[in-house]
Amino acid sequence: MFGQKRLSREGGIEIVVKELATRMVKKGHEVTCYNRSGHHVSGDEFDDTQEKVYLGIKQKFVPTIEKKGLAAVSASFFAALYCAFGKYDVVHIHAEGPAFFCWIPKLFGKKVIVTVHGIDWQREKWKSGFASKFIRQGEKNAVKYSDEIIVLSKGVQTYFEDTYGRKTRFIPNGVTRPAIRHAEIITEKYGLIKDSYILFLGRLVPEKGIRYLLEAFKDVKTEKKLVIAGGSSDTDEFANELKELAKGDARILFTGFVQGQELEELYSNAYIYTLPSDLEGMPLSLLEAMSYGNCCLVSDIDECTEVVENKALIFKKSDVNDLKKTLQEVCVRADAVETLKRQAADFICNKYNWDEIVQETLELYRRAK
Known part of the structure; x- marks a missing residue:
C-alpha cells in the first residue's frame, strides 16, 4: 500500500x-x-x-x-x-x-x-x-x-x-467501538469537563467549514466552549487566519494536533460534535465521534448525510445563519441531544x-x- x-x-x-x-x-x-x-x-x-x-x-x-x-x-x-x-x-x-x-x-x-x-x-x-x-x-x-x-x-x-x-x-x-474515557487530561490542560464544550476535530483546512463554525458560534448565547482540535495541513497560514477570526471570544479554544488519551477524552466528553464541511470523502472523524456516543451536527453534503442518516442534526452547507440557529437550539435542548447520543454508537458500529x-x-x- x-x-x-x-x-x-x-x-x-x-x-x-x-x-x-x-x-x-x-x-x-x-x-x-x-x-x-x-x-x-x-x-x-x-x-x-x-x-x-x-x-x-x-x-x-x-x-x-x-x-x-x-x-x-x-x-x-x-x-x-x-x-x-x-x-x-x-x-x-x-x-x-x-x-x-x-x-x-x-x-x-x-x-x-x-x-x-x-x-x-x-x-x-x-x-x-x-x-x-x-x-x-x-x-x-x-x-x-x-x-x-x-x-x-x-x-x-x-x-x-x-x-x-x-x-x-x-x-x-x-469504525471500532471505543472505551469511554473520563475527563482527566482535558480538565487539567483546558478546564474542560463532560458536556461543557462543542467539539470540532479534524485537519484545519478551508473545506472543513471551520470559518462558518467560528462565525456562527460567536453569536450563540451559551457558556459552553468551542474546541477546535486538529493540526494544520502543509502551512499554518489558514490556522492563523482561524485564530484571528476567533479573537475576542474567550470561549473558543485551539488545541493543535491531538492523539492518544487526550483525543479519546475529547471525543468521550463532548456535548456535541460538529463537522460543518463543504467537501469530504468519507469523514472518519464523524464515524469516530458517533462511535463514542456523540450527538453530531453536520452539513447537508451527501458524504455526511449518508453516514448519519436520521441519527444526527443537519444544517445547510455554508449557511452561517442556519448553523448559528441550530447551535443555539442544541445548547438549550439537552433532551434532544441526549436522545441522539443514546442511538449513535450502536447505529454507527453496526453500520460500519x-x-x-x-x-x-x-x-x-x-x-x-
Missing part, C-alpha cells in the same frame, strides 16, 4: 491504511506499507521512527522531497517504482494524487487497486496550478490503468460513472464494521482481473 504519509493518525487516509493493514496481517497476509520520509505532524520525536515492522506490517520509507507540493509526488513516484519491482500480488494505492503513478506497477504485471478517498482536486488548496492538474491526471490514470477503483460514497460512485463511464466498488470506511470491510476488500483483491 502507498499514498499514506505513515501509519499514524495524521489524517483519514493514514487511519484507513493502518486499520486495513493490521487486520489483513492478522488474517495471515503479508502487507508492506511504503511511507513518506520526513516530518511528522505529531512532533519531531516521530520523525526518526524507522521501524521495519509495526504491528506485523512491513514498513519501508521512500525518498521524499520536503517541499510544498513535492512531498506527495516524490514519495508516490518512488513507492510506485519499488512496488513494481517487489514481489507483490496486489498494489493498493490510496488517493487520486498517488494514483498518477498507478501505470508503473501495472506495467510490471501487478494487480492495481485504487481507493478514491474524495475528489481531491476540488479541495481549496489544490484548485489551481500544477497540483490540480497532477491530481486530475491521477484520477484519469486510475480510471485507465487500475483493475478496481474503491469509492467511499455513493456520490463519488455516481461521479465516476457519469464522468468516465467507469464502474467502481463502494466499500466504506469502518472494519472486519467486514477488510473481508470485502480482500475479496475484491481476489476478483480483480
Whole structure:
C-alpha cells in the first residue's frame, strides 16, 4: 500500500491504511506499507521512527522531497517504482494524487487497486496550478490503468460513472467501538469537563467549514466552549487566519494536533460534535465521534448525510445563519441531544464494521482481473 504519509493518525487516509493493514496481517497476509520520509505532524520525536515492522506490517520509507507540493509526488513516484519491482500480488494505492503513478506497477504485471478517498482536486488548496492538474491526471490514470477503483460514497460512485463511464466498488470506511474515557487530561490542560464544550476535530483546512463554525458560534448565547482540535495541513497560514477570526471570544479554544488519551477524552466528553464541511470523502472523524456516543451536527453534503442518516442534526452547507440557529437550539435542548447520543454508537458500529470491510476488500483483491 502507498499514498499514506505513515501509519499514524495524521489524517483519514493514514487511519484507513493502518486499520486495513493490521487486520489483513492478522488474517495471515503479508502487507508492506511504503511511507513518506520526513516530518511528522505529531512532533519531531516521530520523525526518526524507522521501524521495519509495526504491528506485523512491513514498513519501508521512500525518498521524499520536503517541499510544498513535492512531498506527495516524490514519495508516490518512488513507492510506485519499488512496488513494481517487489514481489507483490496486489498494489493498493490510496488517493487520486498517488494514483498518477498507478501505470508503473501495472506495467510490471501487478494487480492495481485504487481507493478514491474524495475528489481531491476540488479541495481549496489544490484548485489551481500544477497540483490540480497532477491530481486530475491521477484520477484519469486510475480510471485507465487500475483493475478496481474503491469509492467511499455513493456520490463519488455516481461521479465516476457519469464522468468516465467507469464502474467502481463502494466499500466504506469502518469504525471500532471505543472505551469511554473520563475527563482527566482535558480538565487539567483546558478546564474542560463532560458536556461543557462543542467539539470540532479534524485537519484545519478551508473545506472543513471551520470559518462558518467560528462565525456562527460567536453569536450563540451559551457558556459552553468551542474546541477546535486538529493540526494544520502543509502551512499554518489558514490556522492563523482561524485564530484571528476567533479573537475576542474567550470561549473558543485551539488545541493543535491531538492523539492518544487526550483525543479519546475529547471525543468521550463532548456535548456535541460538529463537522460543518463543504467537501469530504468519507469523514472518519464523524464515524469516530458517533462511535463514542456523540450527538453530531453536520452539513447537508451527501458524504455526511449518508453516514448519519436520521441519527444526527443537519444544517445547510455554508449557511452561517442556519448553523448559528441550530447551535443555539442544541445548547438549550439537552433532551434532544441526549436522545441522539443514546442511538449513535450502536447505529454507527453496526453500520460500519472494519472486519467486514477488510473481508470485502480482500475479496475484491481476489476478483480483480
